[in-house]
Amino acid sequence: MKISTILDHIDSGHMALPEFQRGYVWNRDQVRGLFDSLYRRHPVGGLLVWATESKSAAHRGDGQLAAGIVKLLLDGQQRMTTLYGVVRGKPPKFFDGNPQAFTGLRFHLGTETFAFFQPVKMQDDPLWIDVTKLMQAGTTGLGTFIAALSTNPDQLAYVGVYAGRLSTLLGITDIALHIEEVTGTDKTLDVVVDIFNRVNSGGTKLSKGDLALAKICAEWPDARESMKLKLKDWTKAGYNFNLDWLLRSVNTVLTGEAKFSYLHDKDALDIQDGLKRASKHVDASLNLIAGRLGLDHDQVFFGRFGVPVMVRFMDQKKGSLDAVESDKLLFWFAQAGMWGRFSGSTETFIDQDLAALEGSQGGLDALLERLRLWHGGFRVEPAHFTGWSLGARFYPILYMLTRMGAARDWGTGLPLKANLLGKMSRLEVHHVFPKAQLYKRKHNRSDVNALANFCFLTKDTNLSISDRLPEVYFAEVEAKHPGALASQWVPTDPALWKIERYRDFLEARKELLAAEANRRFEELLHGDTKWLGASAVTVTVEPVPIGGVTSEAEELELEALNDWVETQGLPRGQVSYDYADSLTGDQKAIFDLAWPDGLQPGLTGPVAVLLNEPVGVLSLASAAGFRCFTSAEEFRHYATNEILRLEAA
Secondary structure, three states, X not given: OEHHHHHHHHHHOOEEOEOOOOOOOOOHHHHHHHHHHHHOOOOOOOEEEEEEEHHHOOEOOOOOOOOOEEEEEEEOHHHXXXXXXXXXXXXXXXXXXXXXXXXXXXXXXXXXXXXXXXHHHHOOOOOEEEHHHHHHHOHHHHHHHHHHHHOOHHHHHHHXXXXXXXXXXXXXXXXXXXXXXXXXXXXXXXXXXXXXHHHOOOOOOOOHHHHHHHHHHHHOOOHHHHHHHHHHHHHHOOOOOOHHHHHHHHHHHHHOOOOHHHHOOOOHHHHHHHHHHHHHHHHHHHHHHHHHHOOOOHHHOOOHHHHHHHHHHHHHOOOOOOHHHHHHHHHHHHHHHHOOOXXXXXXXXXXXXXXXXXXXXXXXXXXXXXHHHHHOOOOOOHHHHHOEOOOOOHHHHHHHHHHHOOOEOOOOOOEOOHHHHOOHHHOEEEEOOOHHHHHHOOOOHHHHOXXXXXEEEOHHHHHHHOOOOXXXXXXXXXXXXXXXXXXXXXXXOHHHHOHXXXXXHHHHHHHHHHHHHHHHHHHHXXXXXXXXXXXXXXXXXXXXXXXXXXXXXXXXXHHHHHHHXXXXXXXXXXXXXXXXXXXXXXXXXXXXXXXXOOOOOOOOOOEEEOOOOOHHHHHHHHHOOOEEEOOXXXXXXXXXXXXXXXXXX
């Protein structure tokens, strides 16, 4: 079938994209490569389509399907989207991706090469032809291009050659592509998805979540968009979740299981009901976690896969939890995050925790007992605050203690509550002993950025303290706001405020922080203190992981980089990515910013941005299969030239 006919079929709704297909992921290099091959009449492969009834075809986008039999693209989406975008000058209705990948394609009549528009290089050169304008002009408008070339005396001798090349370029739409059809009543969605995965074994193979969503969308075409709208609401509130995460919560509500296969026998009404219930309970969970624990944004929201378990429990209770149940559930959530319960084999651990909620012996106590058997004990020890950097698991605990307790700002004396601090981007993470002063005295990086050297202050207070030593500014704070230092667990012995006693200060503050953590956890248990009693299993403190964000400046740089990635139509990365042992959940390292599934999930490998990290972190990340970049500039160059292929103007 001619390419022009295929494009017409897309316009008329006779050809579309199945709902389970992922979005457009090609970069500009791939777009150029396709057009170069077509121009030179090299083979570019055929298409594989699923011929099925229009009335039952779940397709992407808001375009209307034609009546009768329609053809859904199983293999060839990237090629046909590219051709449509360049030839029509706009994306097809099923498009979901970055249109910059095919916007502004040019062809040089002299060198017969394709490139994307660069004003300085191309604007005064008549040999650079706008491919889209030529395609839209068609054969009837070809004369206009030839006439324009004829007005230039320098090119007059070559007009005949150029006219032939223009005709060859325009003739791309007359090229016929072989189309192979998957058809027959036995070709159910399960069979077709299996065929899709076999064909795309080296490319965009569908995840278990994709497969489940594909089946859901076959009965409820608006499912994906309905879920995306809910995710957008949470993003606006400061929480970045994905479709797999939300679908997991829908799954636990409807089936009490983590594996997506249990959703297969649920119909559209079941899924709609499950999404409604799950969304309600997720909202309630986030409100509880933010309101009671103070964990009110993504950077401190550890253990996010504990939420589907919370959602299941809330659904069992019909959303009616008393204060004791709510607090005990929060105790479990914080403890699960603190010990990395969901940093390893997520689905396995969710299933185990869901099982603990079921039956006459199930419930919160069974859930806590399972966690205790897995980890070994719940009491926080001073050594647990030995970690360093903003990515350490006890960093959210320090934040939680600040928000739950009576911590006060050292400049204003006001309590550091949610309505004063706002989101993480507005917080100032203050080094009690200034970094500059510690580095001057030859302290190493982990000492300087030890958790026990962190506290939270308002921006004005942080600026006013600057790089003064505690022995100077602590006295001022205590005189102006008595008790403000103690409210942030600062040792009261002035001898420990001297920089010569820095390590002694850290040890003393770790004691105070551990005591406060246990006090707050005990508060959540409402007297059921057996969970914080001595454990029969020896509590061990895991080795301090390597790597991690060490300053607000680094954090802001990473957030700016993440924002830039999002503007390019690519997925945001995970700040302070928790790289852990898949079985034990032990944290092995913290990667500053990571895309464990790649910038183009299914097509490219894992990527990590590691700022100012030692060789050990780079080695560990590389061994884990991550492609590492040590600066934002290096990463942008990679994303631009290998993923987006956006050429400099």
